[in-house]
Amino acid sequence: MDYSDKIIRGATIENLADSDCVVDVSRLSSLYKNISANTIITGFVYISENGRAMHPFQAGIVNERQQDAWKKVVAEVKRHRPEIKLIMQLAHVGRQTIRKNAVGASTIKCTYFKNKVRALDENEIDEIINDFKEAASRAKNAGFDGVQIHAAHGYLIHQFLSPYTNTRKDKYAENSLFLKKILEKTNEIRDDNFKIWIKISHADDRGLTTDHAIHTLKQIDGLYDVVEVSYGTMEYPLNIIRGACPIDVIFRVNPLFNTNHPLINFFWKKNIFSIYKRKIKKFALNYNYDAVLEIKKMVNAEVFVTGGIRSFRDVKKIIESGIDGVCLCRPFICEPNLLCKENWRSKCTNCNLCTVHCDSKNHTKCYGKEKTK
Numbered sequence: 001m002d003y004s005d006k007i008i009r010g011a012t013i014e015n016l017a018d019s020d021c022v023v024d025v026s027r028l029s030s031l032y033k034n035i036s037a038n039t040i041i042t043g044f045v046y047i048s049e050n051g052r053a054m055h056p057f058q059a060g061i062v063n064e065r066q067q068d069a070w071k072k073v074v075a076e077v078k079r080h081r082p083e084i085k086l087i088m089q090l091a092h093v094g095r096q097t098i099r100k101n102a103v104g105a106s107t108i109k110c111t112y113f114k115n116k117v118r119a120l121d122e123n124e125i126d127e128i129i130n131d132f133k134e135a136a137s138r139a140k141n142a143g144f145d146g147v148q149i150h151a152a153h154g155y156l157i158h159q160f161l162s163p164y165t166n167t168r169k170d171k172y173a174e175n176s177l178f179l180k181k182i183l184e185k186t187n188e189i190r191d192d193n194f195k196i197w198i199k200i201s202h203a204d205d206r207g208l209t210t211d212h213a214i215h216t217l218k219q220i221d222g223l224y225d226v227v228e229v230s231y232g233t234m235e236y237p238l239n240i241i242r243g244a245c246p247i248d249v250i251f252r253v254n255p256l257f258n259t260n261h262p263l264i265n266f267f268w269k270k271n272i273f274s275i276y277k278r279k280i281k282k283f284a285l286n287y288n289y290d291a292v293l294e295i296k297k298m299v300n301a302e303v304f305v306t307g308g309i310r311s312f313r314d315v316k317k318i319i320e321s322g323i324d325g326v327c328l329c330r331p332f333i334c335e336p337n338l339l340c341k342e343n344w345r346s347k348c349t350n351c352n353l354c355t356v357h358c359d360s361k362n363h364t365k366c367y368g369k370e371k372t373k
């Protein structure tokens with residue numbers, strides 16, 4: 001068995017939109033055509049203006065022009081590969097942005113972005129629930145086979161799920177309610193040809209645990225088809241993905257650092273970085289696997305796992321242990337044709353130059369290979 005239908009290209013921001021956040025049809029469709037997975041999840045696409053990420057070339061799905069461009073991408077990719085499944089990842093970043101008017105579940109700031117956060121009121125929450133549904137409808141109109149609601153990595157939904165950021169006193173103090181309402185609304189357009197995926201962090205560095213994740217999944221039982229299990233928030237971005245921390249490249253290209261005076265960055269590197277590094281989790285193969293085994297025992301839906309999956313042998317082990325599928329990100333950035341090889345093993349070294357550059361104005365690609373040329 002080659003497990004090819006169980007190996008997914010996990011969401012990977014491509015930075016291939018223009019300054020109006022309309023995707024570049026030609027570049028994105030040729031990227032997708034070359035990825036050897038049979039299901040591709042897009043990079044995170046914003047569902048409303050105040051849900052945009054800091055990436056200037058993030059794609060949106062909030063207007064006709066954006067929808068039309070996505071429609072052309074889907075048509076072109078499916079013309080070339082009729083069997084492929086395309087899933088659009090939908091996200092609202094909440095407090096994880098460099099914009100001044102950031103909103104969140106509460107006023108608690110993110111230590112990475114440090115900007116002021118305003119807590120959403122119930123009317124605004126209702127609007128965002130509707131924005132998710134509208135975005136999903138647009139994705140459906142564009143020809144996608146489903147959407148993945150991004151409830152992981154510290155973005156807005158995660159901020160409601162987390163006991164650290166959800167300090168609300170209203171009905172949304174029930175951590176899973178916001179996600180549940182988004183799913184209920186989005187289910188209005190769910191059918192056999194339009195699936196609903198979600199992505200959650202099974203734990204983070206601020207108190208969210210696998211027990212919380214299991215509780216959430218039980219609350220939303222029946223409202224989604226597939227859950228992808230990841231880790232962490234942007235408080236410690238490297239703990240989401242693990243691997244190297246190319247600090248000098250971060251200082252050069254990341255907008256949170258590259259406007260600092262060089263002396264500030266020098267001081268940060270010499271003094272704070274060593275403390276920060278102690279909190280960074282080391283890369284390990286299949287680093288979310290133990291948690292996903294626990295989750296799979298407790299939920300009815302299909303459960304997929306992401307994080308450090310680097311060889312066919314490991315995929316086989318994961319699937320044979322009862323997990324429904326795997327999502328790979330950096331291996332496909334490194335080698336889009338990865339699955340064409342028998343018994344493949346990824347050449348990705350987790351140097352994380354792709355990760356660092358994706359926070360800049362550069363498009364996402366493997367910068368590690370250039371370094372070793």
Ligand SMILES: Cc1cc2nc3c(=O)[nH]c(=O)nc-3n(C[C@H](O)[C@H](O)[C@H](O)COP(=O)(O)O)c2cc1C
Nearest residue numbers: 010011012013043044306307308328329330354355
């Ligand atoms: C360059 C880059 C871009 C990413 N973009 C997204 C994204 O848009 N949405 C998301 O949920 N995760 C994103 N991730 C996280 C991946 O989907 C994945 O969960 C994580 O990298 C672990 O998988 P891997 O070890 O196969 O890379 C990104 C990761 C990288 C390295």
